[in-house]
Amino acid sequence: MRRTLAAAVREAVRGGRLAPGTRLPSSRRLAAELGLARNTVADAYGDLVAEGWLTARRGSGTLVADRADRADRIDGTGRAGARPIVSRPAAGPSRTPRHDLIPGNPDLSAFPRAAWLAAARRALTTAPDDALGYGDPRGRPELRTALADHLARARGVYVSPEHVLICAGVSHGLRILGRVLAGRGARSVAVESYRLDRQYGLLEAAGLETLPLPLDTHGTDPVPPAGTDAVLLTPAHQFPVGTALRRDRRTAVVDWAGRTGGLVLEDDRDGEFRFGHRSVGALQALAPDRVVYLGTAGQTLAPGLRLAWMALPPALAGEAVAAKGRIDSSEVVSQLTMAEFIASGAYGRHVRAVRRRYRDRRDSLVTALARHAPQVRVLGVAGGLHAVLGLPPGTERPVLESATREGLRVAGLSRYRHERALNGVTDALVVGYGVPTDAQWPQALSALMRILS
Amino acid sequence: MRRTLAAAVREAVRGGRLAPGTRLPSSRRLAAELGLARNTVADAYGDLVAEGWLTARRGSGTLVADRADRADRIDGTGRAGARPIVSRPAAGPSRTPRHDLIPGNPDLSAFPRAAWLAAARRALTTAPDDALGYGDPRGRPELRTALADHLARARGVYVSPEHVLICAGVSHGLRILGRVLAGRGARSVAVESYRLDRQYGLLEAAGLETLPLPLDTHGTDPVPPAGTDAVLLTPAHQFPVGTALRRDRRTAVVDWAGRTGGLVLEDDRDGEFRFGHRSVGALQALAPDRVVYLGTAGQTLAPGLRLAWMALPPALAGEAVAAKGRIDSSEVVSQLTMAEFIASGAYGRHVRAVRRRYRDRRDSLVTALARHAPQVRVLGVAGGLHAVLGLPPGTERPVLESATREGLRVAGLSRYRHERALNGVTDALVVGYGVPTDAQWPQALSALMRILS
Numbered sequence: 051m052r053r054t055l056a057a058a059v060r061e062a063v064r065g066g067r068l069a070p071g072t073r074l075p076s077s078r079r080l081a082a083e084l085g086l087a088r089n090t091v092a093d094a095y096g097d098l099v100a101e102g103w104l105t106a107r108r109g110s111g112t113l114v115a116d117r118a119d120r121a122d123r124i125d126g127t128g129r130a131g132a133r134p135i136v137s138r139p140a141a142g143p144s145r146t147p148r149h150d151l152i153p154g155n156p157d158l159s160a161f162p163r164a165a166w167l168a169a170a171r172r173a174l175t176t177a178p179d180d181a182l183g184y185g186d187p188r189g190r191p192e193l194r195t196a197l198a199d200h201l202a203r204a205r206g207v208y209v210s211p212e213h214v215l216i217c218a219g220v221s222h223g224l225r226i227l228g229r230v231l232a233g234r235g236a237r238s239v240a241v242e243s244y245r246l247d248r249q250y251g252l253l254e255a256a257g258l259e260t261l262p263l264p265l266d267t268h269g270t271d272p273v274p275p276a277g278t279d280a281v282l283l284t285p286a287h288q289f290p291v292g293t294a295l296r297r298d299r300r301t302a303v304v305d306w307a308g309r310t311g312g313l314v315l316e317d318d319r320d321g322e323f324r325f326g327h328r329s330v331g332a333l334q335a336l337a338p339d340r341v342v343y344l345g346t347a348g349q350t351l352a353p354g355l356r357l358a359w360m361a362l363p364p365a366l367a368g369e370a371v372a373a374k375g376r377i378d379s380s381e382v383v384s385q386l387t388m389a390e391f392i393a394s395g396a397y398g399r400h401v402r403a404v405r406r407r408y409r410d411r412r413d414s415l416v417t418a419l420a421r422h423a424p425q426v427r428v429l430g431v432a433g434g435l436h437a438v439l440g441l442p443p444g445t446e447r448p449v450l451e452s453a454t455r456e457g458l459r460v461a462g463l464s465r466y467r468h469e470r471a472l473n474g475v476t477d478a479l480v481v482g483y484g485v486p487t488d489a490q491w492p493q494a495l496s497a498l499m500r501i502l503s
Numbered sequence: 504m505r506r507t508l509a510a511a512v513r514e515a516v517r518g519g520r521l522a523p524g525t526r527l528p529s530s531r532r533l534a535a536e537l538g539l540a541r542n543t544v545a546d547a548y549g550d551l552v553a554e555g556w557l558t559a560r561r562g563s564g565t566l567v568a569d570r571a572d573r574a575d576r577i578d579g580t581g582r583a584g585a586r587p588i589v590s591r592p593a594a595g596p597s598r599t600p601r602h603d604l605i606p607g608n609p610d611l612s613a614f615p616r617a618a619w620l621a622a623a624r625r626a627l628t629t630a631p632d633d634a635l636g637y638g639d640p641r642g643r644p645e646l647r648t649a650l651a652d653h654l655a656r657a658r659g660v661y662v663s664p665e666h667v668l669i670c671a672g673v674s675h676g677l678r679i680l681g682r683v684l685a686g687r688g689a690r691s692v693a694v695e696s697y698r699l700d701r702q703y704g705l706l707e708a709a710g711l712e713t714l715p716l717p718l719d720t721h722g723t724d725p726v727p728p729a730g731t732d733a734v735l736l737t738p739a740h741q742f743p744v745g746t747a748l749r750r751d752r753r754t755a756v757v758d759w760a761g762r763t764g765g766l767v768l769e770d771d772r773d774g775e776f777r778f779g780h781r782s783v784g785a786l787q788a789l790a791p792d793r794v795v796y797l798g799t800a801g802q803t804l805a806p807g808l809r810l811a812w813m814a815l816p817p818a819l820a821g822e823a824v825a826a827k828g829r830i831d832s833s834e835v836v837s838q839l840t841m842a843e844f845i846a847s848g849a850y851g852r853h854v855r856a857v858r859r860r861y862r863d864r865r866d867s868l869v870t871a872l873a874r875h876a877p878q879v880r881v882l883g884v885a886g887g888l889h890a891v892l893g894l895p896p897g898t899e900r901p902v903l904e905s906a907t908r909e910g911l912r913v914a915g916l917s918r919y920r921h922e923r924a925l926n927g928v929t930d931a932l933v934v935g936y937g938v939p940t941d942a943q944w945p946q947a948l949s950a951l952m953r954i955l956s
Contacts, residue, residue, distance in 0.1 A: 053817075056665075057663070060663060097665065103648075155636065158632040158633060158635045158636055159632045161632070161635050163627050163628065166627070166836075167620075167623065167624050167627055170620065170623060170836075171620050174616050174619070174620055175616065179611040179612045179614070179940075180611060181807065182611045182614050182805035182806070182807040182808075183608065183611055183805070183806055183807055184806045184807065185807060210510070210513065212509075212550065218830060218831070218832070219830060221829075221830050222830045225830060252830075352635035352636070352835075353635070353636055353637045354634065354635040354636055354637065354638060354832075354834070354835030354836070355635075355834060355835070355836065356832060356833070356834045356835075357834075376674075377671060377672060377674050377675045377678060377705075378671070378831075379671070379807075379809060380809070380834070381807070381808060381809045381810075381833070381834035381837050382805075382807030382808070382809075383619075383623075383807070383808065383836070383837055384834050384836060384837065487632075
């Protein structure tokens with residue numbers, strides 16, 4: 051019925067029987083009129099909004115999208131009324147959270163559209179014709195050269211452009227590395243007890259067992275048990291707990307790799323977001339022959355760019371390029387644009403600007419907690435786009451339930467715990483302060499305080 | 504030694520000891536001076552050219568690239584001298600062909616850079632913030648809507664935007680479809696006796712057997728043997744032979760699909776390049792529930808955009824989206840740009856312009872052959888970016904050898920023959936006229952006539 055209803059509305063819009071701007075009946079009313087469940091109507095509306103046929107704005111209902119005005123929209127005047135709104139239709143607060151505090155995503159309103167377009171223009175104006183072909187499966191040489199320079203300066207990474215591999219995201223990089231490890235006969239990868247769940251599935255899909263590492267009051271003990279082939283770590287800012295790997299443990303895991311021939315996979319996804327004066331350089335520089343460094347533009351710019359990178363040990367480079375293959379090449383215009391964006395200094399300026407923005411949010415979060423919820427312990431806020439808010443034992447689930455009622459989308463720490471983790475930390479919320487816009491953040495913070503105080 | 508030499512040159516350039524514009528010794532002279540094999544030096548130079556450290560132009564040798572002028576290059580003045588040249592260094596004619604006539608690639612100098620940038624500006628100016636996030640794994644709704652409209656008009660494809668799936672290329676699409684078929688328990692896919700070799704490897708990688716279909720004087724007989732689960736065809740313009748699937752055979756294969764529940768995969772990669780008045784619409788319109796349509800911007804615009812699309816039978820859409828997954832999402836700015844490029848009419852204008860350009864090349868090829876090589880039979884020139892030139896039996900290999908001596912990169916028809924093909928066509932060259940620029944084409948054509956006359 052959802053599909054039939056959506057098809058009927060689509061045909062009516064296409065055929066002109068529903069004109070742009072027409073307000074549709076509320077899902078409740080239409081459901082009553084048609085004798086359908088209200089969810090069926092709401093889902094059909096949601097599909098049509100996602101497809102661009104309808105728009106939905108809180109307070110003004112569901113309207114037929116302004117598709118007939120396409121000729122106006124594309125003349126570049128950028129009229130606000132023609133701006134497509136792709137969002138779920140208004141519904142009960144439990145179905146459409148008002149604020150997204152899931153960690154790991156940036157504020158997309160901070161994307162530097164004008165500077166990116168200017169870099170695209172410069173890059174595409176000067177690029178050779180053959181840059182538009184299939185090209186090198188490692189990625190465009192301009193981007194690999196710019197990244198090798200940038201990573202050396204910003205993160206202390208030691209790599210030559212020929213051993214940089216452009217990929218579509220850290221997850222894509224891990225899929226490639228999983229294949230490389232499996233191809234070398236590896237069987238197991240040690241991982242942190244708390245980790246980004248989807249990453250480990252990628253290693254397991256390559257046939258590798260993931261073994262959780264013990265966690266103590268100083269953070270992860272990163273030296274894997276005997277017989278482990280590799281270890282995946284987030285040394286600069288443990289995800290999600292937020293600790294930096296201690297100096298002696300950095301040395302210990304690199305020694306392990308040198309001694310056993312094991313490989314260290316360094317996920318540095320939010321390594322550029324360190325708020326204090328003491329920066330934590332990449333582990334990779336300690337042993338460029340034994341550490342694969344992974345970084346991404348998904349947190350500093352936007353996930354939709356599908357731009358990430360690996361600095362590979364030279365001995366692994368050929369296998370990684372082969373495991374990537376030509377089908378998985380990245381789009382070239384964004385690669386050329388990113389190269390130009392980095393080389394012109396625009397990337398450095400952008401990272402500094404958003405770092406200030408996130409630091410201000412972190413500061414306001416810590417201040418608000420001290421005032422309204424002093425019982426909450428704040429962890430892991432020296433960097434990154436999220437904080438861990440420690441809760442009294444047994445309270446994580448009820449706090450999550452009240453978050454849902456308040457329209458907050460937020461994660462519990464237990465969600466990130468490896469199913470065979472040797473020990474646990476605490477009940478906690480993992481609060482991402484990246485996603486809300488500057489305008490939304492004060493409201494999101496107030497809602498968070500209501501559920502914690 | 505190759506790596507050591509490359510590292511030494513890289514350091515010298517980086518450190519300023521080799522200034523931009525400096526001419527390096529020839530590979531022959533440096534090899535003699537260092538006591539190395541000439542190939543070692545040539546390969547090291549090649550690596551450095553590919554990385555952007557050096558440039559190589561026939562006639563002016565190998566120079567240090569203009570990297571120091573980066574501040575000039577990025578101010579947007581677009582000085583010709585700063586334009587990076589990424590190509591292999593000059594060497595013997597057998598190693599660096601002067602003309603690329605491999606079929607399947609477009610003229611990259613025809614890429615509409617200014618119009619693309621203008622569309623990118625309009626698209627990125629009006630896109631909602633959340634367009635820059637991970638987004639719908641099917642691809643941006645703006646692009647799916649624009650494609651559904653365009654494919655209906657240009658190719659007669661019948662699909663709603665919700666069943667369009669954006670992918671990175673026809674090969675990526677086939678990888679996804681291979682997984683979907685295998686997931687449904689399929690075992691075998693019938694394929695044409697002559698076909699693009701890398702495609703079939705993708706189906707085989709999914710665990711599917713490929714069965715070659717018989718070929719007669721009317722082209723492929725597309726009805727698969729009993730028990731086959733799917734058939735992959737190029738109905739509008741058989742690749743590489745160039746015939747269009749006959750009307751009764753179009754009906755027959757669709758009937759087969761309806762009768763047996765089999766699936767037809769329609770590769771329409773060059774379907775927009777039909778030169779005569781009679782257009783050959785997509786097979787998909789005959790049975791949208793049984794045919795998957797695959798198209799691409801790789802031939803009409805540029806392979807580096809990594810933009811292709813599938814029109815999926817509704818019953819298959821969910822599985823295909825799941826088989827694609829989030830990691831394989833396409834870059835969003837190029838998706839938004841392509842949507843705007845199509846909706847503004849710029850795409851239609853561009854396709855008409857390059858169609859005229861390729862038709863002119865086809866005409867000059869046919870005319871030149873009639874004059875200089877009347878013994879050659881020309882096949883498959885009603886459309887597409889290539890022609891098949893039938894040769895006397897036993898002459899394909901010697902003609903390919905003289906092509907190499909003339910600096911022509913060209914394919915023999917036998918290269919595309921399925922290893923278990925039931926019958927063969929003829930000795931032939933497959934000549935792609937897409938890649939050379941307008942300026943290069945007359946020379947490429949002359950060289951081709953020299954080896955055929």
